[in-house]
Amino acid sequence: MSYIAKPEVAHPNMPRNKLGLTARDYEGTVSTLCAGCGHDSVTTAIIQAVFQLNIEPHMLAKMSGIGCSSKTPAYFVSQSHGFNAVHGRMPSVTTGANAANRTLTYIGVSGDGDSLSIGAGQFVHAIRRNLNMCYIIENNGVYGLTKGQFSASADIGSKPKKGLPNQQEPIDPVSTALSLGATYIARSFSGDKEQLIPLIQGALLHDGFALVDVISPCVTFNDHEGSTKSYAHTRQFYHHVVDADYVPPAEEIKAAYNDGSAMPIELHDGSKIVLRKVDKNYDPTSRAVSFKFLRDHFNAGEITTGLLYIDESRKEMHGLMGNIDTPLSEYPLDKLHPGRKELKKILNRYR
Amino acid sequence: MRPTRQLTVKYNRQRRQRSSDTKMATVNDVVIKIATVNGTGSASANSLLMKSIFQMGIPVVGKNYFPSNIQGLPTWYEIRVTGDGYQSRSGRVDVMVAMNAQTYARDLAEVSPGGWLIYDSTWPRNKLLNRDDVTVLGIPLSRMCNEHFKGARARILMKNIAYVGALAALLDIDLETITGLIERAFADKQQLIGSNMEAIRLGFDYANENFVCPLPKKVAAMDGTKGHIVIDGNTAAGLGCMYAGATVGAWYPITPSTSLMDAFRSFCSQYRVDPDTGKRTYCIIQAEDELAAIGMVLGASWNGARSFTPTSGPGISLMSEFLGFAYYAELPAVVFNVQRVGPSTGMPTRTQQADILSCAYASHGDTKHVLLFPADPSECFHMALASFDLAEGLQTPVMVLSDLDIGMNDWMVPEFEIDESYVPDRGKVLSAEELEDMEQFYRYLDVDGDGIPYRTLPGTHPKGSYFTRGSGHTRYGAYTEDSAQYQDVLDRLLVKWETARTMVPQAEIQYSKFNKAAILTVGSGDGACREAIDRLAEQNVPLNYCRVRAFPFSDEIKEFIDKHEVVYVVEQNRDAQLRTLLILDCESEPSKLVSLLHYNGMPLNADFVVENVLEERSKGQAA
Numbered sequence: 001m002s003y004i005a006k007p008e009v010a011h012p013n014m015p016r017n018k019l020g021l022t023a024r025d026y027e028g029t030v031s032t033l034c035a036g037c038g039h040d041s042v043t044t045a046i047i048q049a050v051f052q053l054n055i056e057p058h059m060l061a062k063m064s065g066i067g068c069s070s071k072t073p074a075y076f077v078s079q080s081h082g083f084n085a086v087h088g089r090m091p092s093v094t095t096g097a098n099a100a101n102r103t104l105t106y107i108g109v110s111g112d113g114d115s116l117s118i119g120a121g122q123f124v125h126a127i128r129r130n131l132n133m134c135y136i137i138e139n140n141g142v143y144g145l146t147k148g149q150f151s152a153s154a155d156i157g158s159k160p161k162k163g164l165p166n167q168q169e170p171i172d173p174v175s176t177a178l179s180l181g182a183t184y185i186a187r188s189f190s191g192d193k194e195q196l197i198p199l200i201q202g203a204l205l206h207d208g209f210a211l212v213d214v215i216s217p218c219v220t221f222n223d224h225e226g227s228t229k230s231y232a233h234t235r236q237f238y239h240h241v242v243d244a245d246y247v248p249p250a251e252e253i254k255a256a257y258n259d260g261s262a263m264p265i266e267l268h269d270g271s272k273i274v275l276r277k278v279d280k281n282y283d284p285t286s287r288a289v290s291f292k293f294l295r296d297h298f299n300a301g302e303i304t305t306g307l308l309y310i311d312e313s314r315k316e317m318h319g320l321m322g323n324i325d326t327p328l329s330e331y332p333l334d335k336l337h338p339g340r341k342e343l344k345k346i347l348n349r350y351r
Numbered sequence: 352m353r354p355t356r357q358l359t360v361k362y363n364r365q366r367r368q369r370s371s372d373t374k375m376a377t378v379n380d381v382v383i384k385i386a387t388v389n390g391t392g393s394a395s396a397n398s399l400l401m402k403s404i405f406q407m408g409i410p411v412v413g414k415n416y417f418p419s420n421i422q423g424l425p426t427w428y429e430i431r432v433t434g435d436g437y438q439s440r441s442g443r444v445d446v447m448v449a450m451n452a453q454t455y456a457r458d459l460a461e462v463s464p465g466g467w468l469i470y471d472s473t474w475p476r477n478k479l480l481n482r483d484d485v486t487v488l489g490i491p492l493s494r495m496c497n498e499h500f501k502g503a504r505a506r507i508l509m510k511n512i513a514y515v516g517a518l519a520a521l522l523d524i525d526l527e528t529i530t531g532l533i534e535r536a537f538a539d540k541q542q543l544i545g546s547n548m549e550a551i552r553l554g555f556d557y558a559n560e561n562f563v564c565p566l567p568k569k570v571a572a573m574d575g576t577k578g579h580i581v582i583d584g585n586t587a588a589g590l591g592c593m594y595a596g597a598t599v600g601a602w603y604p605i606t607p608s609t610s611l612m613d614a615f616r617s618f619c620s621q622y623r624v625d626p627d628t629g630k631r632t633y634c635i636i637q638a639e640d641e642l643a644a645i646g647m648v649l650g651a652s653w654n655g656a657r658s659f660t661p662t663s664g665p666g667i668s669l670m671s672e673f674l675g676f677a678y679y680a681e682l683p684a685v686v687f688n689v690q691r692v693g694p695s696t697g698m699p700t701r702t703q704q705a706d707i708l709s710c711a712y713a714s715h716g717d718t719k720h721v722l723l724f725p726a727d728p729s730e731c732f733h734m735a736l737a738s739f740d741l742a743e744g745l746q747t748p749v750m751v752l753s754d755l756d757i758g759m760n761d762w763m764v765p766e767f768e769i770d771e772s773y774v775p776d777r778g779k780v781l782s783a784e785e786l787e788d789m790e791q792f793y794r795y796l797d798v799d800g801d802g803i804p805y806r807t808l809p810g811t812h813p814k815g816s817y818f819t820r821g822s823g824h825t826r827y828g829a830y831t832e833d834s835a836q837y838q839d840v841l842d843r844l845l846v847k848w849e850t851a852r853t854m855v856p857q858a859e860i861q862y863s864k865f866n867k868a869a870i871l872t873v874g875s876g877d878g879a880c881r882e883a884i885d886r887l888a889e890q891n892v893p894l895n896y897c898r899v900r901a902f903p904f905s906d907e908i909k910e911f912i913d914k915h916e917v918v919y920v921v922e923q924n925r926d927a928q929l930r931t932l933l934i935l936d937c938e939s940e941p942s943k944l945v946s947l948l949h950y951n952g953m954p955l956n957a958d959f960v961v962e963n964v965l966e967e968r969s970k971g972q973a974a
């Protein structure tokens with residue numbers, strides 16, 4: 001119940017981050033989702049990711065639309081502002097919010113219905129603008145709140161609890177984002193926090209549109225035999241392609257990597273993402289290679305995961321427009337209007 | 352906390368005496384209509400013609416009747432020279448410039464008896480159409496231009512300039528004024544000044560050599576335009592947004608609102624460049640659709656930027672879900688609805704006031720919105736400024752309902768004034784210091800009893816955080832499905848609505864206790880209604896006047912209606928939407944409110960109002 005407060009007492013020995021906050025400080029209200037819902041695991045991963053990155057809670061903005069996934073921003077970082085928009089419209093609200101203040105960190109949580117059906121247009125255009133945000137899709141192939149209809153990400157042949165298997169082509173958020181030119185594309189599984197947390201961290205720090213598609217099973221409506229978005233199915237066909245480690249700014253890369261398989265990528269704040277390629281033939285900086293690889297594995301029924309594509313060279317929305325670094329919302333109002341005398345001058349054009 | 356405020360719009364609308372000298376009536380009282388083909392570059396010639404008359408100190412009204420088309424369909428431009436300074440189009444045509452063979456028959460038929468028709472005599476026209484009561488003047492415009500200019504494009508363009516030259520001779524327009532305007536227009540392209548002047552002379556000389564110039568209906572310099580400018584409403588609104596400190600504009604292109612964002616962009620490119628970095632201090636986003644445009648506006652305003660979107664009726668339909676969200680979650684937003692003809696796609700390049708109800712109650716559930724109704728470009732500017740203060744002051748969407756006639760036509764209006772001390776009013780926004788000193792912040796608490804809660808901006812202070820949502824919430828900002836807590840917030844929104852009633856611009860009223868009947872109108876109906884009131888007074892039908900400027904209706908509107916036996920409600924839609932809203936919001940007696948409805952897509956004129964008032968009166972007397 002989201003209106004039930006959690007106890008404020010925390011264990012005194014809990015680890016603290018550089019801001020002196022514990023992971024508890026990054027929690028939200030109690031989840032109202034079903035017990036065992038994949039989304040709650042994603043919430044936990046977000047809390048860890050944000051806590052470890054030392055993000056000041058009030059400098060984080062939590063954005064969402066409508067659906068089970070979109071409820072989750074209430075369950076993490078209570079001291080952040082949240083915006084629970086209308087169905088499928090989180091991207092446009094985030095675009096406006098970012099236009100007004102580019103210095104906040106934006107995390108959007110959406111679902112497969114919210115992003116691939118009703119909000120497909122806005123999802124696509126946020127990518128096109130290279131909006132600087134971390135965009136998480138909690139993908140379970142099903143509409144939960146309305147009791148189990150297929151979503152647009154349901155695979156062909158996937159069986160519903162009742163009725164006939166899906167026959168329509170699924171919309172895959174990863175290959176969609178890749179074809180549209182998204183600059184950070186990852187996929188993971190709610191049951192694999194070790195992989196998921198650094199992927200979210202990289203997405204939060206990436207200077208542009210970062211998609212994290214998370215297979216997040218719906219225990220109530222889509223976790224049965226014959227479903228391709230169940231825990232069992234995901235575990236069986238799960239394929240790590242590229243894993244990522246997050247290395248904070250000014251820290252040495254310490255971990256030993258197998259030669260040739262490690263690829264450090266510097267992010268805009270000076271931190272690094274080190275990519276560990278499980279599959280040596282894969283190149284996460286080439287759209288063409290990525291696309292073919294991902295489609296081949298997709299056709300083979302495999303769920304490819306990891307940081308699947310990254311391009312740190314493209315400018316994000318403000319950079320493309322040549323906008324000032326200061327948040328527009330904080331720019332002094334007296335400098336925004338040229339005054340009474342200048343008005344006279346302007347009006348002289350209309351005589 | 353904040354005292355109630357009135358919008359201060361300084362108006363020095365000058366009322367001029369109608370000339371009583373009949374001989375003088377033919378001076379500075381002429382309507383010129385130019386029929387051309389869309390996409391042939393006639394707009395600049397027509398603007399040159401109108402501006403030159405304006406610069407002679409003579410009041411003018413310009414109306415552009417254009418098709419929803421890029422090239423090839425017929426288009427008309429009408430200039431009313433009105434020494435009396437009226438603001439609406441006239442019903443008649445004194446001088447028709449029939450440049451479009453396609454519409455020649457209809458253009459000739461439209462000329463008022465005793466009028467003149469000018470046509471390009473390079474190609475013969477059907478003489479059978481000729482009217483005894485219209486003088487036809489043929490000028491070989493194409494032939495002259497083909498002889499004098501090279502290149503197809505130049506020949507077409509100069510043909511337009513040449514008819515301006517001919518009109519200058521026929522109407523006695525000052526050539527030096529025209530020269531000055533051409534020099535100003537082509538200050539960057541000197542070589543074009545010579546060719547344009549040559550074209551002017553071609554038309555001018557031909558007319559002088561072949562016709563008796565000037566015509567009995569002519570213009571003469573006067574002192575009637577001092578302190579005035581000629582501007583369209585969209586440009587004025589765009590300028591207003593820049594002056595209001597708007598930093599985020601999101602939009603989806605739609606006729607007739609597009610030029611509003613074009614104007615904002617153009618003013619920003621000049622005045623919104625940070626002097627230290629050379630970077631932009633504004634962000635214009637062309638959205639994927641109107642759903643996204645309003646979403647962007649709300650995201651930006653939630654985050655503390657003044658943001659707006661210009662649109663038209665179809666855009667409002669798409670924005671409705673978000674408008675309800677903004678009403679309930681209490682987010683500021685400024686929406687300019689430059690109304691066009693509906694329903695559906697309707698006639699995109701014609702004017703109407705048919706979105707009054709759909710804007711007032713946009714979205715599902717118990718939702719209502721603050722509306723502002725500018726009457727002309729001057730009010731577009733001032734109401735743009737006011738709309739941001741109101742939206743932020745009330746934390747709710749404010750829609751400015753302009754229309755195509757105001758937005759895209761050139762109007763002569765008093766030049767805009769702002770106070771040197773003008774500072775945008777951001778409303779109740781808590782600072783980091785205020786939050787630091789607070790024990791706890793609750794988003795939807797009515798601390799001041801005016802129904803307006805305090806808000807915080809993201810990034811200010813951890814204590815200021817709250818969850819913005821369209822789902823049921825309590826006064827403390829928490830999610831709820833509890834009946835009483837839900838209703839508590841919904842009822843408080845009504846308190847805010849009553850506060851809004853005291854903050855919106857008041858109606859413009861002319862009242863005499865001797866008059867038992869009145870005209871009530873809104874927006875662009877103003878000019879025609881004022882002119883009609885003058886004319887009806889001359890016929891011993893004196894009427895009071897009320898022009899509504901905002902919704903919710905301020906108290907004086909109800910009082911005004913109550914004081915009359917009959918109120919003629921003049922509006923530009925089929926379904927009497929303003930009248931409906933008056934009955935709903937003022938609980939006015941319906942039988943008193945007599946509708947005069949004009950909804951054919953053309954701007955309202957005084958003839959319509961005069962004729963219909965007289966007709967309704969005769970019905971009333973017969974009964």
